[in-house]
Amino acid sequence: MKEKTAIDAQLRRVHLPLLLLMITMILAASLYFRISSVRHHNLEVTTVGARNIFQIIVLTRQWNAEHQGVYALVSADTQPNPYLEHPDRDLELADKRRLTMINPAYMTRQIADLAMSDEHLNLHLHITSLKPIRPENGPDDWEALALKEFEEGKSEKFSIENINDQSYLRYMAPLAVKQPCLACHAKQGYKLGDVRGGISVSMPYQAIEQATQNEIMATVINHGFFYVLLVTISWVLIELLARRWRSLDDTIMSLEATRTELIATEKMASLGRLVAGFAHELNTPVGVAVGAISHSDETIKTLKQLLTLDEVSEIEFSTQIDYLSESHDLALANLRRAADLVQRFKRTSIDRGSEHKREFQLAELIQDVLTTLRNVLKKTAIKVVVDCDPLLKLYGAPGLLEQILTNLITNSVTHGFDEGRRTGRILIKTFKNSDGKLVIDYQDDGAGMNDEVCRQAFEPFFTTRRDCGGSGLGLYVIYTIVTHQMAGAIHIKARPGLGSHIHIECPIENPPNQGNRYEANPSLKP
Numbered sequence: 001m002k003e004k005t006a007i008d009a010q011l012r013r014v015h016l017p018l019l020l021l022m023i024t025m026i027l028a029a030s031l032y033f034r035i036s037s038v039r040h041h042n043l044e045v046t047t048v049g050a051r052n053i054f055q056i057i058v059l060t061r062q063w064n065a066e067h068q069g070v071y072a073l074v075s076a077d078t079q080p081n082p083y084l085e086h087p088d089r090d091l092e093l094a095d096k097r098r099l100t101m102i103n104p105a106y107m108t109r110q111i112a113d114l115a116m117s118d119e120h121l122n123l124h125l126h127i128t129s130l131k132p133i134r135p136e137n138g139p140d141d142w143e144a145l146a147l148k149e150f151e152e153g154k155s156e157k158f159s160i161e162n163i164n165d166q167s168y169l170r171y172m173a174p175l176a177v178k179q180p181c182l183a184c185h186a187k188q189g190y191k192l193g194d195v196r197g198g199i200s201v202s203m204p205y206q207a208i209e210q211a212t213q214n215e216i217m218a219t220v221i222n223h224g225f226f227y228v229l230l231v232t233i234s235w236v237l238i239e240l241l242a243r244r245w246r247s248l249d250d251t252i253m254s255l256e257a258t259r260t261e262l263i264a265t266e267k268m269a270s271l272g273r274l275v276a277g278f279a280h281e282l283n284t285p286v287g288v289a290v291g292a293i294s295h296s297d298e299t300i301k302t303l304k305q306l307l308t309l310d311e312v313s314e315i316e317f318s319t320q321i322d323y324l325s326e327s328h329d330l331a332l333a334n335l336r337r338a339a340d341l342v343q344r345f346k347r348t349s350i351d352r353g354s355e356h357k358r359e360f361q362l363a364e365l366i367q368d369v370l371t372t373l374r375n376v377l378k379k380t381a382i383k384v385v386v387d388c389d390p391l392l393k394l395y396g397a398p399g400l401l402e403q404i405l406t407n408l409i410t411n412s413v414t415h416g417f418d419e420g421r422r423t424g425r426i427l428i429k430t431f432k433n434s435d436g437k438l439v440i441d442y443q444d445d446g447a448g449m450n451d452e453v454c455r456q457a458f459e460p461f462f463t464t465r466r467d468c469g470g471s472g473l474g475l476y477v478i479y480t481i482v483t484h485q486m487a488g489a490i491h492i493k494a495r496p497g498l499g500s501h502i503h504i505e506c507p508i509e510n511p512p513n514q515g516n517r518y519e520a521n522p523s524l525k526p
Contacts, residue, residue: 019234019238020231020234023227023230023231023234024227027223027226027227027230030223031219031220031223034219034223035216035219038212038215038216038219039212039216042208042211042212042215043160043169043208045208046169046203046205046208047158047169047171049203050158050169050171050201050203051156051171051173053123053125053201053203054171054172054173054199054201057108057111057125057199058175058199060104060107060111061104061107061108062104062178064102064103064104064107065103065104065178069086069101069102069103069104070101070102070107071091071099071100071101071102072099072100072102073097073098073099074090074097074098074099074100077110078100078102078110079100080100081100081101081102081103081105081106083105083133083134084101084103084106086101086103088101089101105127105133105134105137108125108127108199109127111125112124112125112126112127122204123201123202123203124163124168124200124201124202124203125199125200125201125202126143126199126200126202127175127197127198127199128143128147128197128198128199128200129147129196129197129198130144130147130148130197131196132197137197142159142161142170142200143172143198143200145157146172146198146200147174147195147197147198150173150174150195150198151195155173155174156171156172156173156174157171157172157173158170158171158172160205161202163202166204166206167204167205167206167209168202168203168204168205169202169203169205169208170200170201170202171200171201171202171203172198172199172200172201173198173199174195174197174198175195175196175197175198175199176193176194176195176196177191177192177193177194177195177196178192285334285335285338286334286335286338288330288331288334289330289331289332289334289335289338292327292328292330292331292334293327293331295323295327296324296327296328296331299320299323299324299327300324302320303317303320303321303324306320356397357395357396357397357509358395358398359393359394359395359511360393360394360395360396360398361390361391361392361393361394362388362389362392362393362394362401362430363386363388363389363390363392365398365401365402365405366386366388366405366428366430367386368402369402369405369406369409370384370386370409372406373406373409373410376409376410376413376420377409377413377420379420380413380417380420380421380423381420381422381423381424382412382413382417382420382423382424382425382426383424383425383426384409384425384426384428385425385426385427385428386428387427387428387429387430388428388429388430388431389430389431392430392431392432394438394508394509395508395509395510395511396486396508396509397485400481400485400486403477403478403481404440404478404481404482404504405428407474407475407477407478408442408478408502409426410474411474411475412424412426412444412446412500415446415447416444416445416446416447416448416499416500417444417446417447418447422446422447424444424445424446424499425444425445426442426443426444427441427442427443427444428440428441428442429441429442429443432508433505436507436508437488437505437506437507437508438488438504438505438506438507438508439503439504439505440502440503440504441501441502441503441504442501442502442503442504443499443500443501443502444499444500445498445499446499446500447496447497447499448494448495448496448497448498448499448500449492449494449495449496449500450494450495450496453494454492454493454494457475457492458475458476458478458479458490458492459476460476462476475492478490482504482506486506486507487506487507488504488505488506488507489504489505489506490502490503490504490505491503
C-alpha cells in the first residue's frame with residue numbers, strides 16, 4: 001500500500017504539473033495568436049475601408065480631370081480658386097450669375113470639408129504634397145514621411161495614430177502625375193509618372209478598438225473556460241491513469257512472482273531429473289561393488305574351508321587368493337567411481353541449490369553436467385563434443401551455467417533428436433572473446449526450427465510438444481538466467497532439418513580482492 005501511495009503521489013507531483021504546464025503553454029500560444037489575429041483582422045478591415053475611400057476619391061478626380069474641370073456657381077462656400085491659373089477659370093452667365101472652375105484639387109478639398117462637417121462620418125481627407133501650390137496643402141510629419149517613402153517606391157502607408165487624444169487609422173497612398181495633370185503641375189518640374197503628392201485618409205478607430213477589445217475579451221473567456229475544462233479532464237485522466245498503473249503494478253508483481261515460482265519449479269524439476277539420473281548412475285558401480293564384495297565373502301568362506309583341511313594344494317589356495325584380490329580391486333574401483341559420482345553430484349547440487357559465487361574451472365563444470373546427464377545420453381546415439389580450454393577459470397555462480405547447459409542438452413535431446421531416437425551430434429564450444437566476455441557456442445544437427453518457432457522460442461510456455469507434456473519453460477529459463485541474472489545476451493539461429501545454433505555472451509566477473517592476491521603471490525599473475 002505504501003508503494004501504491006508513493007506511485008499516486010509521484011503521478012500528482014510530476015505528471016500533473018507537467019501536463020498543466022503543457023496545457024498552459026498551448027492555450028497561451030493559442031490565445032496570443034488569436035488576439036494577434038483579431039487585431040490584424042480588424043486593422044485589415046479598417047484599412048480596406050480607407051483604401052476604398054481613397055480609390056473613390058481618385059476616381060472622382062480622374063473624372064474631373066478627363067472633363068478638364070467642371071464649373072459651379074460662385075457662392076459663399078465656393079469661391080474662385082486663387083491657386084488655379086486658367087484663362088477660363090471664371091465665367092459669367094447671361095443672367096449675371098458667375099461660374100468658377102472646380103479642378104480635381106479644389107473638388108478634393110470641398111469633399112474633405114463635407115466629410116469633416118458630417119459628425120457621424122468624422123472623416124479627415126487631406127490632399128498634400130512635398131511641393132504644394134497651396135500652402136495649406138503642406139504635409140504634417142506623418143504625411144511627409146509617407147511622401148518620402150512613396151518616392152522610394154512604397155505603394156501605401158497606414159498606421160494607428162493619436163490625434164487630439166483620439167485614435168485614428170491613418171491611410172495614405174500616392175498620386176502619380178498623369179497627362180491631364182501636366183497642365184497645372186508641369187511648371188513645378190513634374191513629369192509623367194512622378195509622385196506629385198498623395199491623399200491621406202484618417203478614420204476614427206475608437207469603435208473598431210472597442211469591438212476589438214470586446215472580441216479579445218470573449219476570446220480570453222473562451223480560452224479560460226477551455227483551460228479549466230482541460231485541467232479538470234487532465235486531473236480525471238491522471239486519477240484514472242494512477243488507478244490503471246496500480247492495477248498494472250499488481251499484475252506485474254503477480255507475474256514476477258509467477259515467473260520466479262516457475263523458474264524455481266523448473267530448477268527443482270531439473271534437479272529432480274539430475275537426482276534420478278545420478279541414482280541410476282550410482283546404482284551401477286554400487287551394484288558391481290556389492291557383487292564383488294559378495295563374491296569376496298564366498299571366496300573367504302572357501303579359504304576358511306581349505307584351511308580346515310590337512311592338505312591343500314598350493315595352486316588351489318593361490319587361485320582363491322587371486323579371486324579375492326580381483327574382487328577387492330573390482331569393488332574398490334567401483335566404490336571410487338561411486339565416490340567420484342557423489343562428489344560431482346554434491347558439487348552440482350550445491351551449485352544449483354544456491355547462487356553462491358566461487359572460482360571454478362569451466363571444463364570441469366561441463367564434465368559434471370555431462371556426468372549427471374549420462375543416464376539420458378547413454379540411451380541415445382548422440383555424440384557430445386566439448387571444445388573448452390581445461391585451464392579456463394571463471395568466477396561466478398556455477399549453478400547458473402550448469403542450469404543453462406543442462407536445459408540446452410535436454411532440449412536438444414527432446415526436440416532436436418526426438419527423445420533420443422535420432423542420431424546426431426552436439427558441439428559445445430566455450431572461449432573468451434576479444435571483449436573479455438564468455439562465449440558459449442552451442443550447436444546441434446537435430447531437427448532444427450522454422451522462423452516462427454525461432455521467434456517464439458524464448459517465450460514462456462511456448463512448446464511444440466504440448467501433447468507430449470512439454471512445459472515450454474526450458475529455453476525461457478535459459479533466457480531469463482542469461483539476460484537477467486548474468487547480464488548477457490542470447491541469440492538463436494535454426495533452419496528446419498539443419499539443426500540449431502545458440503550463441504551466448506555474458507560478462508566475466510573478477511574475483512574479489514584479486515589485485516591483493518596477485519601482490520601477495522606474484523606467481524598467480526597471468
